[in-house]
Amino acid sequence: MGSLKIENVKKSFGKVDVLKGIDLEVRDGEFVVFVGPSGCGKSTLLRIIAGLEDLTAGDVKIDGEKVDHVPPAKRGIAMVFQTYALYPHLSVRNNMGLGLKQAGTPAAEIEKRIAASSAMLSLEPYLERRPAELSGGQRQRVAIGRALVREPKLFLFDEPLSNLDAALRVNTRLEIAQLHRRLKATMIYVTHDQVEAMTLADKIVVLNGGRIEQVGGPMELYNSPANEFVAGFIGSPKMNFIDGARLGETAKTIGVRPEHLTVDAKNGTWKGTVIHAEHLGADTNLYIDTEKAGLLTVRIFGVYNAEPGATVYATPEPGKTYRFGSDGKVVA
Ligand SMILES: Nc1ncnc2c1ncn2[C@@H]1O[C@H](COP(=O)(O)OP(=O)(O)O)[C@@H](O)[C@H]1O
Ligand SMILES: [Mg+2]
Numbered sequence: 100m101g102s103l104k105i106e107n108v109k110k111s112f113g114k115v116d117v118l119k120g121i122d123l124e125v126r127d128g129e130f131v132v133f134v135g136p137s138g139c140g141k142s143t144l145l146r147i148i149a150g151l152e153d154l155t156a157g158d159v160k161i162d163g164e165k166v167d168h169v170p171p172a173k174r175g176i177a178m179v180f181q182t183y184a185l186y187p188h189l190s191v192r193n194n195m196g197l198g199l200k201q202a203g204t205p206a207a208e209i210e211k212r213i214a215a216s217s218a219m220l221s222l223e224p225y226l227e228r229r230p231a232e233l234s235g236g237q238r239q240r241v242a243i244g245r246a247l248v249r250e251p252k253l254f255l256f257d258e259p260l261s262n263l264d265a266a267l268r269v270n271t272r273l274e275i276a277q278l279h280r281r282l283k284a285t286m287i288y289v290t291h292d293q294v295e296a297m298t299l300a301d302k303i304v305v306l307n308g309g310r311i312e313q314v315g316g317p318m319e320l321y322n323s324p325a326n327e328f329v330a331g332f333i334g335s336p337k338m339n340f341i342d343g344a345r346l347g348e349t350a351k352t353i354g355v356r357p358e359h360l361t362v363d364a365k366n367g368t369w370k371g372t373v374i375h376a377e378h379l380g381a382d383t384n385l386y387i388d389t390e391k392a393g394l395l396t397v398r399i400f401g402v403y404n405a406e407p408g409a410t411v412y413a414t415p416e417p418g419k420t421y422r423f424g425s426d427g428k429v430v431a
Contacts, residue, residue: 100162101175101252101285102127103148108157110143110309117143119309121157125287125302130279133289134296134332135306141289144306145255148287149176161253172202174253177246181258183238185230185245191217192226195244209248216247219278236267240274247278256288260295272298293333297321305329327427330354336384338421341392350430354421357384357398360413362405367412371395373405387413 103125110118117140125131133141146152148159150171159166166174185194195216196209217223220240230238239259246254256275260268276299279286290296296303297317305312305320305328313325317333324330330338336357343350361367362385371389383403387395395413405411424430 100127102162103253103285103287104158104160104163105144105148106158106160108144108147108159109155110140110147110152111155117309118147118154121309121311123304123311123314125285127285128283130276130286130288130299130301131304132296132300132302133287133304133306134293135291135312136332137291139306140309141291141306142257145178145257145287145289148253149178149255150174151178175251176253176255177249177251178255178257179239179242179246179259181261183230183242183262185238185241187230190227190229191222191233191241191244194230194241195248198245199248212248212250213244216244219247219281220244220274234267235263236271239263239271243275243278247282252285254284254286256286258290259288260290260292268295275299294335297333303333305332307332323429324421325429327352327354327423330421330423330429336396336398339392339395340423341395343422345391345393348422350422351425352423354423355395355415355419357396359416359419360395360397361416362387362397362399362403362411362413364409364411367414369395369413371411371413373407373409373411375407376403376405378402385411387411389413 105121105123108118108121121144135141143152147154161174192213195213199209217226220243222240222244225233225237260271263271272295288299300317303317303320304314307328313320313329320329320333334356338354338356341353343353346353369389369392371387374386374388377384383399385397385399385405387397389395397413422430
């Protein structure tokens, strides 16, 4: 079992309020991602759950029990960090087993768990190597293996893929998703990357400035963002925001995603001039300076040839625009 309840958690460092009242429930077996810009308090919240940081107010409950007096090692939690923090002089096998050995686990049990975990992570060929003899991706798998052997109730990941190159990030992301499906363990994963959040999470928690902006499934946040912040943070390229007054609208801001705009050389809603075309192969990002709506990004499926300076018209898909009030919240 590994359920978690966070009640009105606040954290201040001196006079700086870093977490301003966080309420959150994580069900047993859920994959929850904390996402938000750098400095919004993600790591602090994760460290509070792990017991590595005291809280200023509020409660953390694991499986219904308050854990404020439970030391980190006794919380049934394992944490994986961005920096792998492996012991350079120890083999993969000993890096994975060290924590268990220190906790007094019998040698046979340690061997059994290393065998199971290294099989799951395809690390068997590397068990006798030292970290320096591994690639970055393999090192991060060892760090995950070190967490796995502890058989925790709760896995905490703090930006574990940030040090890997793009291709490895995708591979390792896939491995973590499969691992979660196989183990059915509760996982909380911190990232500043909304793509990681969208691809991994059952439930995404969007944090900003020490507060939760919205909690929901990936498609829920994409389709029904509660406010301008979430609308702009989830989705790539970012949602276009147009000053409502320019369009004669009562809403402060009108939002439309780049993939919900179509372009045509002759007809459409907003006439504009092509500024730049980004050819990504599978699709094209077109930047258009429009008379009425300002600068717009349009995402077109496939190849679209347009020279800078060409006149085009952008048209929003019906029913795919968002309206935000002066407080940034969605309005009907
Ligand atoms: N030990 C600390 N002392 C003072 N300020 C801290 C400490 N740890 C974090 N902070 C501040 O708290 C804020 C949130 O930090 P952090 O949780 O690491 O953000 P994130 O992980 O979302 O990037 C930042 O402004 C950071 O400077
Ligand atoms: Mg952090």
